[in-house]
Amino acid sequence: MTESTQTSTGITTAAVPGDLGWHLGMVLRGYQTRFEAAVAEMPAGIRGFQVLSAVVHKDPPNQQALGAHLAIDRTVLTYLLDTLVDAGVVERIPDPADRRARKIIATESGRQMLVTYEERVAAAEAELLGGLEEDDARSLGVLIGRLARNVHRTQPGASPCEAMDNL
Amino acid sequence: MTESTQTSTGITTAAVPGDLGWHLGMVLRGYQTRFEAAVAEMPAGIRGFQVLSAVVHKDPPNQQALGAHLAIDRTVLTYLLDTLVDAGVVERIPDPADRRARKIIATESGRQMLVTYEERVAAAEAELLGGLEEDDARSLGVLIGRLARNVHRTQPGASPCEAMDNL
DNA sequence: TGTAAATATGTTGTTGGACAGACTATATTC
DNA sequence: GAATATAGTCTGTCCAACAACATATTTACA
Numbered sequence: 001m002t003e004s005t006q007t008s009t010g011i012t013t014a015a016v017p018g019d020l021g022w023h024l025g026m027v028l029r030g031y032q033t034r035f036e037a038a039v040a041e042m043p044a045g046i047r048g049f050q051v052l053s054a055v056v057h058k059d060p061p062n063q064q065a066l067g068a069h070l071a072i073d074r075t076v077l078t079y080l081l082d083t084l085v086d087a088g089v090v091e092r093i094p095d096p097a098d099r100r101a102r103k104i105i106a107t108e109s110g111r112q113m114l115v116t117y118e119e120r121v122a123a124a125e126a127e128l129l130g131g132l133e134e135d136d137a138r139s140l141g142v143l144i145g146r147l148a149r150n151v152h153r154t155q156p157g158a159s160p161c162e163a164m165d166n167l
Numbered sequence: 168m169t170e171s172t173q174t175s176t177g178i179t180t181a182a183v184p185g186d187l188g189w190h191l192g193m194v195l196r197g198y199q200t201r202f203e204a205a206v207a208e209m210p211a212g213i214r215g216f217q218v219l220s221a222v223v224h225k226d227p228p229n230q231q232a233l234g235a236h237l238a239i240d241r242t243v244l245t246y247l248l249d250t251l252v253d254a255g256v257v258e259r260i261p262d263p264a265d266r267r268a269r270k271i272i273a274t275e276s277g278r279q280m281l282v283t284y285e286e287r288v289a290a291a292e293a294e295l296l297g298g299l300e301e302d303d304a305r306s307l308g309v310l311i312g313r314l315a316r317n318v319h320r321t322q323p324g325a326s327p328c329e330a331m332d333n334l
Numbered sequence: 335t336g337t338a339a340a341t342a343t344g345t346t347g348t349t350g351g352a353c354a355g356a357c358t359a360t361a362t363t364c
Numbered sequence: 365g366a367a368t369a370t371a372g373t374c375t376g377t378c379c380a381a382c383a384a385c386a387t388a389t390t391t392a393c394a
Contacts, residue, residue: 016220016224016285017220017285017286017288017289017292018216018217018220018285018288019312020198020292020295020308020311021198021202021213021217021288021292022217022237022315023308023311023312023314023315024191024194024195024198024311024315025195025238026238026315026316026318026319027191027311027314027315027318028191028192028195029238029318029322030314030317030318030321030322031187031188031191033322035188046188049185050185050188050189053183053184053185057183062371062372063371063372064370064371064372070189071192071193071196073351073352073353074371074372074373075352075353075354075372075373075374075375076351076352076353077372078372078373078374079373095371098360098361098370098371099359099360099361099371100359100360100361100370100371100372101360101370101371101372102371102372118183118184118185119184121184121185121188122184125184125187125188128187128314128318129314131313131314131317131321132310132313132314132317136310136313139306139310140307140310140311140314141187141190143299143303143306143307143310144187144190144191144194144307144311145186145190146298146299146303147190147194147197147295147296147298147299147307148189148190148191148193148194149193150197150298150299151193151194151196151197151295152193154197155196155197155200229342229343230342230343231341231342231343240380240381240382241342241343241344242343242344242345242346242381242382242383243380243381243382244343245343245344245345262342265341265342265389265390266342266388266389266390267341267342267343267387267388267389267390268341268342268343268389269342269343335394336393336394337392337393337394338391338392338393338394339390339391339392339393340389340390340391340392341388341389341390341391342387342388342389342390343386343387343388343389344385344386344387344388345384345385345386345387346383346384346385346386347382347383347384347385348381348382348383348384349380349381349382349383350379350380350381350382351378351379351380351381352377352378352379352380353376353377353378354375354376354377354378355374355375355376355377356373356374356375356376357372357373357374357375358371358372358373358374359370359371359372359373360369360370360371360372361368361369361370361371362367362368362369362370363366363367363368363369364365364366364367364368
């Protein structure tokens with residue numbers, strides 16, 4: 001811990017390169033632990049929930065769009081969807097306009113399941129942020145959201161080698 | 168986007184449970200992409216850097232503490248350290264007080280390497296946060312750091328890592 | 335003291351997810 | 365209608381995570 005920065009919140013943070021990675025990893029770890037417990041009974045667990053949530057809230061036109069949104073490889077998405085279809089949570093319906101593509105829609109049972117688990121997930125998220133002041137938690141959510149959209153916008157596809165010309 | 172929350176920053180975010188997970192995943196993905204490029208030539212890549220950084224900055228008394236700090240499984244840490252030792256970056260020296268334990272120390276070459284790569288990592292972190300206002304980036308760093316320490320403190324992480332909660 | 339439990343680390347084997355490449359079916363383009 | 369592009373699936377491979385076991389050492393306690 002060498003140099004440090006005084007911030008408006010009164011917290012002093014060590015300015016060590018790499019700490020951001022440690023912080024992100026630790027937060028994601030805490031999130032996953034709670035999230036996992038919240039959706040343990042869902043088919044395909046965390047990713048099952050994420051897929052179902054994306055299907056309902058984002059209404060992607062085909063699997064490719066769905067996979068791109070969640071940054072899930074298409075070959076992985078295939079068996080993820082297999083699991084969800086087997087569980088009767090979603091359906092693959094052929095797109096009449098482009099019969100190569102398949103649209104994923106939630107079944108009625110899937111919608112109900114999503115509602116149920118969204119409550120649990122919301123509770124898990126609240127618990128994760130429970131250690132922060134309410135204002136801080138809200139700010140953090142906003143800033144992370146903005147940063148996430150930046151990343152999502154500037155990182156198309158799954159090829160990580162494009163965005164790294166600068167080093 | 169159904170319901171939304173108006174925040175002090177003027178940004179509108181969708182209040183969908185699970186979005187926090189998507190945000191975190193996306194940010195971590197962007198971070199990893201840049202980080203990976205920054206430390207590609209380092210032995211053991213990202214984790215090699217993280218281990219070396221922790222060894223130098225946190226000075227953990229033994230491997231167990233090191234692994235607990237980074238949330239790395241001990242069996243993984245073993246071959247991670249093998250790689251770093253082979254590369255001449257760190258050394259395992261037996262603890263004279265407890266001959267079961269080994270203290271990991273950086274070699275001179277390792278220290279130099281760390282300095283070199285810390286510059287690159289700092290640049291990568293700055294680039295990731297580049298889309299945010301400077302104040303926002305600083306706030307985000309502070310809040311994530313606080314949350315990360317919460318998680319690190321409250322995770323039931325198996326081992327007595329309390330000895331290292333000195334951040 | 336002697337012995338059982340606990341601890342620190344290393345080794346081996348298994349498993350699951352990520353990913354590349356081949357393959358099928360359908361669409362578009364010229 | 366031949367060539368090429370796209371959506372999805374299937375197969376095989378690689379690596380990290382983890383469990384189970386092995387070894388050396390320390391600690392607890394009878």
